[in-house]
Amino acid sequence: xxxxxxxxxxxxxxxxxxxxxxxxxxxxxxxxxxxxxxxxxxxxxxxxxxxxxxxxxxxxxxxxxxxxxxxxxxxxxxxxxxxxxxxxxxxxxxxxxxxxxxxxxxxxxxxxxxxxxxxxxxxxxxxxxxxxxxxxxxxxxxxxxxxxxxxxxxxxxxxxxxxxxxxxxxxxxxxxxxxxxxxxxxxxxxxxxxxxxxxxxxxxxxxxxxxxxxxxxxxxxxxxxxxxxxxxxxxxxxxxxxxxxxxxxxxxxxxxxx
Numbered sequence: 001x002x003x004x005x006x007x008x009x010x011x012x013x014x015x016x017x018x019x020x021x022x023x024x025x026x027x028x029x030x031x032x033x034x035x036x037x038x039x040x041x042x043x044x045x046x047x048x049x050x051x052x053x054x055x056x057x058x059x060x061x062x063x064x065x066x067x068x069x070x071x072x073x074x075x076x077x078x079x080x081x082x083x084x085x086x087x088x089x090x091x092x093x094x095x096x097x098x099x100x101x102x103x104x105x106x107x108x109x110x111x112x113x114x115x116x117x118x119x120x121x122x123x124x125x126x127x128x129x130x131x132x133x134x135x136x137x138x139x140x141x142x143x144x145x146x147x148x149x150x151x152x153x154x155x156x157x158x159x160x161x162x163x164x165x166x167x168x169x170x171x172x173x174x175x176x177x178x179x180x181x182x183x184x185x186x187x188x189x190x191x192x193x194x195x196x197x198x199x200x201x202x203x204x205x206x207x208x209x210x211x212x213x214x215x216x217x218x219x220x221x222x223x224x225x226x227x228x229x230x231x232x233x234x235x236x237x238x239x240x241x242x243x244x245x246x247x248x249x250x251x252x253x254x255x256x257x258x
Contacts, residue, residue, distance in 0.1 A: 030053060047064050098112075167192075
């Protein structure tokens with residue numbers, strides 16, 4: 001029985017693509033999927049960091065990619081398909097934050113954030129859906145769109161208009177693509193983390209006042225720690241969630257449950 005349960009979470013023989021993989025949550029996601037047996041194409045702009053990641057696990061393949069560029073997105077997916085013949089898992093993790101105050105954010109700035117956080121995930125998801133499927137039956141391809149609690153509730157005085165709009169848009173995109181592509185065996189779900197330490201949130205946790213704000217608003221009284229998204233990600237990526245699509249899995253210590 002234990003072997004059968006472990007098989008539910010296995011990604012042996014699968015190929016995964018993870019964007020924004022050069023640091024923080026993305027780097028961790030790549031390592032988690034590789035440890036589950038997947039060949040992982042870790043995509044980001046910073047090659048040296050990707051090489052360090054590949055040194056940690058030979059199943060990780062560095063892939064230089066600026067997700068804001070259409071040609072880079074196409075090349076990323078083509079590379080994974082050419083080298084392994086398949087793409088089974090896509091983790092749309094790359095993102096940018098933008099300005100916190102709406103009055104400090106121009107229309108062009110707003111559009112730039114959406115280009116990275118929403119347009120790029122849509123295009124990459126479409127590229128996966130259009131690729132030929134290698135397996136039939138229960139095994140399906142899985143897209144995990146990394147949203148945020150700020151796509152579900154206001155984070156004021158922190159957050160940002162473009163960032164919140166892009167993450168809320170990812171939730172809507174997740175549900176719509178799940179509905180359209182479910183019959184063809186492509187599952188689309190969203191992972192919505194709460195407050196986790198990363199390059200993007202380093203100032204938040206370094207400042208005592210904002211750190212206490214996080215602690216007060218979280219039922220567990222703290223921010224998320226490294227590794228506490230591992231299980232949720234692996235669940236959505238693997239056959240353990242084979243009957244789950246169009247879902248937003250929130251991992252936030254109770255932030256949005258208040």
